[in-house]
Amino acid sequence: MAGTLDGYPQHVREQVARTRELVARLHAELPRWGLVVWTAGNVSQRVVVDAAGPSGRDLLVIKPSGVTYDELTPESMVVCDLDGVLVDGGRAPSSDTAAHAYVYRNMPEVGGVVHTHSTYATAWAARAEPVPCVLTMMADEFGGDIPIGPFALIGDDSIGRGIVETLRGSRSPAVLMRNHGPFTIGPDAKAAVKAAVMVEEVARTVHVSRQLGEPLRIEQDHVDSLYARYQNVYGQGEGAPAQEKEHA
Amino acid sequence: MAGTLDGYPQHVREQVARTRELVARLHAELPRWGLVVWTAGNVSQRVVVDAAGPSGRDLLVIKPSGVTYDELTPESMVVCDLDGVLVDGGRAPSSDTAAHAYVYRNMPEVGGVVHTHSTYATAWAARAEPVPCVLTMMADEFGGDIPIGPFALIGDDSIGRGIVETLRGSRSPAVLMRNHGPFTIGPDAKAAVKAAVMVEEVARTVHVSRQLGEPLRIEQDHVDSLYARYQNVYGQGEGAPAQEKEHA
Amino acid sequence: MAGTLDGYPQHVREQVARTRELVARLHAELPRWGLVVWTAGNVSQRVVVDAAGPSGRDLLVIKPSGVTYDELTPESMVVCDLDGVLVDGGRAPSSDTAAHAYVYRNMPEVGGVVHTHSTYATAWAARAEPVPCVLTMMADEFGGDIPIGPFALIGDDSIGRGIVETLRGSRSPAVLMRNHGPFTIGPDAKAAVKAAVMVEEVARTVHVSRQLGEPLRIEQDHVDSLYARYQNVYGQGEGAPAQEKEHA
Amino acid sequence: MAGTLDGYPQHVREQVARTRELVARLHAELPRWGLVVWTAGNVSQRVVVDAAGPSGRDLLVIKPSGVTYDELTPESMVVCDLDGVLVDGGRAPSSDTAAHAYVYRNMPEVGGVVHTHSTYATAWAARAEPVPCVLTMMADEFGGDIPIGPFALIGDDSIGRGIVETLRGSRSPAVLMRNHGPFTIGPDAKAAVKAAVMVEEVARTVHVSRQLGEPLRIEQDHVDSLYARYQNVYGQGEGAPAQEKEHA
Numbered sequence: 001m002a003g004t005l006d007g008y009p010q011h012v013r014e015q016v017a018r019t020r021e022l023v024a025r026l027h028a029e030l031p032r033w034g035l036v037v038w039t040a041g042n043v044s045q046r047v048v049v050d051a052a053g054p055s056g057r058d059l060l061v062i063k064p065s066g067v068t069y070d071e072l073t074p075e076s077m078v079v080c081d082l083d084g085v086l087v088d089g090g091r092a093p094s095s096d097t098a099a100h101a102y103v104y105r106n107m108p109e110v111g112g113v114v115h116t117h118s119t120y121a122t123a124w125a126a127r128a129e130p131v132p133c134v135l136t137m138m139a140d141e142f143g144g145d146i147p148i149g150p151f152a153l154i155g156d157d158s159i160g161r162g163i164v165e166t167l168r169g170s171r172s173p174a175v176l177m178r179n180h181g182p183f184t185i186g187p188d189a190k191a192a193v194k195a196a197v198m199v200e201e202v203a204r205t206v207h208v209s210r211q212l213g214e215p216l217r218i219e220q221d222h223v224d225s226l227y228a229r230y231q232n233v234y235g236q237g238e239g240a241p242a243q244e245k246e247h248a
Numbered sequence: 249m250a251g252t253l254d255g256y257p258q259h260v261r262e263q264v265a266r267t268r269e270l271v272a273r274l275h276a277e278l279p280r281w282g283l284v285v286w287t288a289g290n291v292s293q294r295v296v297v298d299a300a301g302p303s304g305r306d307l308l309v310i311k312p313s314g315v316t317y318d319e320l321t322p323e324s325m326v327v328c329d330l331d332g333v334l335v336d337g338g339r340a341p342s343s344d345t346a347a348h349a350y351v352y353r354n355m356p357e358v359g360g361v362v363h364t365h366s367t368y369a370t371a372w373a374a375r376a377e378p379v380p381c382v383l384t385m386m387a388d389e390f391g392g393d394i395p396i397g398p399f400a401l402i403g404d405d406s407i408g409r410g411i412v413e414t415l416r417g418s419r420s421p422a423v424l425m426r427n428h429g430p431f432t433i434g435p436d437a438k439a440a441v442k443a444a445v446m447v448e449e450v451a452r453t454v455h456v457s458r459q460l461g462e463p464l465r466i467e468q469d470h471v472d473s474l475y476a477r478y479q480n481v482y483g484q485g486e487g488a489p490a491q492e493k494e495h496a
Numbered sequence: 497m498a499g500t501l502d503g504y505p506q507h508v509r510e511q512v513a514r515t516r517e518l519v520a521r522l523h524a525e526l527p528r529w530g531l532v533v534w535t536a537g538n539v540s541q542r543v544v545v546d547a548a549g550p551s552g553r554d555l556l557v558i559k560p561s562g563v564t565y566d567e568l569t570p571e572s573m574v575v576c577d578l579d580g581v582l583v584d585g586g587r588a589p590s591s592d593t594a595a596h597a598y599v600y601r602n603m604p605e606v607g608g609v610v611h612t613h614s615t616y617a618t619a620w621a622a623r624a625e626p627v628p629c630v631l632t633m634m635a636d637e638f639g640g641d642i643p644i645g646p647f648a649l650i651g652d653d654s655i656g657r658g659i660v661e662t663l664r665g666s667r668s669p670a671v672l673m674r675n676h677g678p679f680t681i682g683p684d685a686k687a688a689v690k691a692a693v694m695v696e697e698v699a700r701t702v703h704v705s706r707q708l709g710e711p712l713r714i715e716q717d718h719v720d721s722l723y724a725r726y727q728n729v730y731g732q733g734e735g736a737p738a739q740e741k742e743h744a
Numbered sequence: 745m746a747g748t749l750d751g752y753p754q755h756v757r758e759q760v761a762r763t764r765e766l767v768a769r770l771h772a773e774l775p776r777w778g779l780v781v782w783t784a785g786n787v788s789q790r791v792v793v794d795a796a797g798p799s800g801r802d803l804l805v806i807k808p809s810g811v812t813y814d815e816l817t818p819e820s821m822v823v824c825d826l827d828g829v830l831v832d833g834g835r836a837p838s839s840d841t842a843a844h845a846y847v848y849r850n851m852p853e854v855g856g857v858v859h860t861h862s863t864y865a866t867a868w869a870a871r872a873e874p875v876p877c878v879l880t881m882m883a884d885e886f887g888g889d890i891p892i893g894p895f896a897l898i899g900d901d902s903i904g905r906g907i908v909e910t911l912r913g914s915r916s917p918a919v920l921m922r923n924h925g926p927f928t929i930g931p932d933a934k935a936a937v938k939a940a941v942m943v944e945e946v947a948r949t950v951h952v953s954r955q956l957g958e959p960l961r962i963e964q965d966h967v968d969s970l971y972a973r974y975q976n977v978y979g980q981g982e983g984a985p986a987q988e989k990e991h992a
Contacts, residue, residue, distance in 0.1 A: 037445050120456060126457040134622045137613055137677075154384075179382060201533050201613070201615075205619055207459070209620070209623055210460055211703070211707060212625075285945050367952055371952035375956065428879070455955070631861075631925075632898075697781050704863055708954055709873065712923060718895075718897060725898065725899060
């Protein structure tokens with residue numbers, strides 16, 4: 001399938017090459033933090049084709065289907081358009097590509113998407129129960145509870161629609177799709193991976209806390225002020241590139 | 249014991265050599281995914297002796313008894329016939345060989361068998377409680393609940409019989425033998441290892457979900473359509489070798 | 497920002513260099529023992545500027561904000577005064593620096609501070625429930641229950657004040673800040689890291705024990721004698737440097 | 745302290761050297777299987793001084809106090825007599841040496857002792873509740889429930905006495921000392937390490953099973969036959985060195 005990027009300008013082809021490297025490297029974070037087993041889980045990032053044009057013309061880079069985490073190389077990553085159609089790559093894209101593509105088509109501010117079946121997040125999803133905001137790091141990162149998305153079958157736009165409907169207008173970069181698992185979004189793939197790591201971390205900690213009693217909710221105005229501070233205090237000054245947020 | 253493969257045709261001896269390498273390598277997946285401690289757990293794969301003949305004449309390659317995971321080499325793997333009798337190898341075969349052999353004798357479609365005592369799967373087995381199908385990845389991989397097999401003592405065909413009686417006609421490639429642990433099957437050893445990884449993963453996730461309430465069952469027709477899609481959608485097209493299934 | 501240590505005597509600059517190395521190395525213990533994910537968690541150590549002077553003039557070495565655990569080098573560590581103001585280093589100090597600095601200003605005996613969001617300790621903190629002393633290793637290390645600190649917002653001295661008010665006069669080197677996570681102290685950073693490892697260990701073990709019933713309290717006089725022995729028996733004799741305490 | 749082995753025959757000095765290597769290597773199994781944090785946990789092995797003489801004259805090799813798992817070398821291991829008095833080595837022996845020594849003095853058949861604070865075993869110990877025999881691998885390895893030992897303070901022979909009183913005449917190679925943690929024994933240190941790994945494994949699995957209901961007991965005659973088979977079937981035939989037992 002080599003050559004299908006031929007019609008794209010040079011700067012896009014270069015951007016695709018850099019994104020392939022980044023996405024391959026970020027996949028390694030999923031097993032590192034215990035979020036996936038076997039070949040499960042996928043990370044994608046948007047490639048902007050024409051900053052002035054409609055984002056629907058953009059591309060996305062994602063893991064191919066069924067490749068193990070030992071085999072992930074920049075070359076094995078695949079490129080699709082935002083309808084999920086393969087544009088460049090030697091293998092079929094992940095079977096979750098349609099959901100990623102739907103998110104990129106409908107949320108132009110999203111630059112990265114991650115999907116895992118991480119244990120604790122998926123456990124809340126199987127009960128369709130949002131994770132209550134009882135930790136300062138949840139207030140920082142998620143700005144409140146972590147919401148549940150609808151049950152949706154794979155095969156059409158149902159999953160993507162469920163993600164977008166739940167996250168549009170929400171502070172949370174994570175949605176727990178019912179009976180399925182978490183999807184996370186961010187301005188780029190790294191931010192979405194961080195959200196995937198954090199959603200499992202808080203899902204686990206709140207689960208453990210709830211096992212022996214009822215964790216104490218943080219008052220809403222404290223949640224609001226923690227979230228506002230966390231979103232605003234970083235990356236200021238000096239015209240330097242935005243500093244990564246942290247809360248510990 | 250060298251030389252006991254002498255009576256077998258060259259192509260079988262070559263197949264045994266390749267299978268020894270594969271089975272040695274696949275054993276490393278068991279500690280990697282946290283399914284075993286110490287020397288526990290075993291993987292085997294069938295070697296077809298005569299594709300036209302009865303499968304009872306086939307061989308199997310399995311881990312020897314009591315060898316640690318650091319010592320596993322292709323050479324240390326042992327070869328047995330389908331009565332569990334040692335054919336080639338310098339050590340006694342795993343004490344679970346009789347169960348593996350029984351499955352191969354009675355399920356000609358099975359090419360790989362795995363046994364572990366992985367924590368969460370074994371915990372369900374100790375309560376003799378099937379794992380309910382509340383995750384889309386369970387519907388994909390297991391097609392429904394993960395069933396319980398009977399209590400059986402080691403030493404005769406009881407364990408093998410329990411596995412075959414439970415899995416014959418079932419969608420599930422995994423059985424949780426009561427008070428004992430999971431056995432998984434597949435068309436080859438890699439598929440059976442994947443099933444062993446997945447059965448622990450879903451046993452853990454559903455366990456965690458149940459700790460704080462009742463996970464929501466997926467409706468049967470959704471289970472059926474997820475299973476049908478997952479089993480059929482992969483490996484199609486282009487005459488390429490069947491693509492590995494994935495569900496994330 | 498190079499040169500801001502210029503006004504300090506040579507022995508302080510050398511001490512800062514050694515402390516940077518130590519603090520960088522000790523940060524690696526946090527992911528090693530599973531206490532942190534992503535860039536969370538921080539370790540600091542005090543640098544004594546003038547042993548005869550007020551400890552308020554001392555410095556502290558801490559992790560910069562938002563740096564991953566793979567990037568931690570002695571050079572990337574930053575130096576602050578005890579008001580939390582950056583003295584030397586190319587990045588902003590951790591957002592928790594104010595809390596560390598408050599502890600050093602108000603507890604002159606403290607030479608190291610650690611903060612994590614380790615799962616089990618944070619789970620007790622979310623319920624605002626002290627960990628009861630039901631293990632001999634808790635009596636050894638903590639001398640009783642592990643206490644809860646108040647809810648406090650980041651941004652002023654509230655967190656530092658909560659730590660100091662809870663730990664001053666307490667045997668415990670660890671406080672679980674409500675809805676937030678553990679802070680630990682020690683005569684140096686290594687001791688504070690050890691306390692961070694141990695608080696998670698006992699928080700987990702007591703959690704697990706409580707899941708199936710009520711663990712048995714150790715009688716107070718036994719707690720007292722275990723604590724007294726553990727604090728006094730080590731580091732004696734031969735004029736050798738104090739031997740590290742252990743309890744197993 | 746060099747030279748204190750001078751009075752011992754050459755074959756003993758050689759045996760000590762080999763035992764130091766073995767004991768150093770076996771300590772690495774404790775963090776590998778997640779049984780210890782920081783410097784906790786210890787492994788010892790008996791050195792027979794005169795096979796015809798009283799075992800009270802034997803020596804033991806054990807980890808020194810407070811050494812991290814990264815620093816463990818054969819040279820750092822220390823040698824004590826069976827009163828726990830240091831015979832050879834540059835550091836103080838583990839503070840648990842008295843307990844190990846008491847076991848060797850009073851159970852001549854014991855050649856190895858291990859102590860950890862592994863999470864799940866210690867959790868049962870904190871409730872003083874034996875682990876019920878609900879897994880075939882428990883029947884194999886422990887021959888029944890895993891018993892609880894008394895509460896005992898460190899500093900005299902109380903711990904050693906509690907271990908010996910509980911394990912003498914028991915099938916179980918493991919005792920859960922109340923509020924403290926597991927001690928395991930074996931014919932040599934490797935067998936005691938294996939028992940330490942297995943006691944945590946079964947303590948965890950039975951804990952998990954009990955979280956969602958009551959695991960099913962294995963009938964006593966089945967326990968007896970599994971135990972008898974497991975203890976007798978291995979290491980037979982061919983005059984070869986006893987094959988390591990396994991049950992999976």
